[in-house]
């Protein structure tokens with residue numbers, strides 16, 4: 365038997381046009397899955413989809429309509445076997461400075477997106493007796509970062525939501541896990557740590573002494589999607605160069 369293959373499986377990867385989401389989509393395609401990616405910006409999305417040989421749908425997963433559009437477009441290409449729930453991270457701020465509006469948008473994009481996406485794809489997965497729900501969270505679930513309060517709080521919610529959902533659906537062949545990246549070299553990281561001296565200082569504090577690469581996070585996502593990972597559920601996989609130890 366060939367190990368770690370996803371031939372015949374269909375994955376929906378949201379936030380799939382760049383960074384970690386795009387790397388996860390690449391890893392899934394390499395294992396033989398066919399993939400639908402979703403994001404808001406059409407130009408980058410189309411470029412990514414062409415490079416991947418994937419389908420794409422313009423959708424903001426921070427709204428119920430966006431989630432519906434993503435799931436419907438993916439559904440037109442076949443049942444969704446693998447959901448990778450991912451989107452952009454909330455903007456930085458001190459905890460005492462977060463506005464009510466920022467909490468609400470954060471809740472929609474960072475928490476409810478995963479719940480809404482999972483609700484939409486779960487019935488089919490349970491019926492077919494096979495499914496994978498994987499959310500991209502963050503190392504900040506374990507090590508809260510001072511300037512990322514919305515991410516720290518809401519990703520902890522995603523983590524425990526999926527651990528709880530895992531209890532409900534484990535007997536139906538559906539696993540629910542989170543992949544929590546540490547500092548990973550994407551546009552978001554470059555925007556948050558633009559000063560090269562500060563970026564170098566930060567890398568020196570990571571046990572691996574470097575930022576992670578998006579494909580290192582993508583590989584963890586793809587592994588969790590395989591048959592071989594079918595007994596791993598309700599887990600948080602840190603991909604962080606040892607930062608969270």
Ligand SMILES: NC(=O)c1ccc[n+]([C@@H]2O[C@H](COP(=O)([O-])OP(=O)(O)OC[C@H]3O[C@@H](n4cnc5c(N)ncnc54)[C@H](OP(=O)(O)O)[C@@H]3O)[C@@H](O)[C@H]2O)c1
Pocket residue numbers: 378379380381382383384385402403404405406408423424425426450451452453454473500501502503504515544545546547548549550551552553
């Ligand atoms: N990079 C890191 O070091 C790191 C560490 C820990 C956690 N994370 C988290 O991992 C996730 C991915 O990070 P990244 O570094 O890959 O970010 P990124 O490079 O900014 O990519 C984000 C992707 O999500 C899409 N997106 C953003 N908001 C969306 C929305 N509302 N609906 C649909 N798609 C949306 C973006 O495209 P559009 O903007 O065109 O929609 C893009 O494809 C983020 O939540 C981030 O906070 C990242």
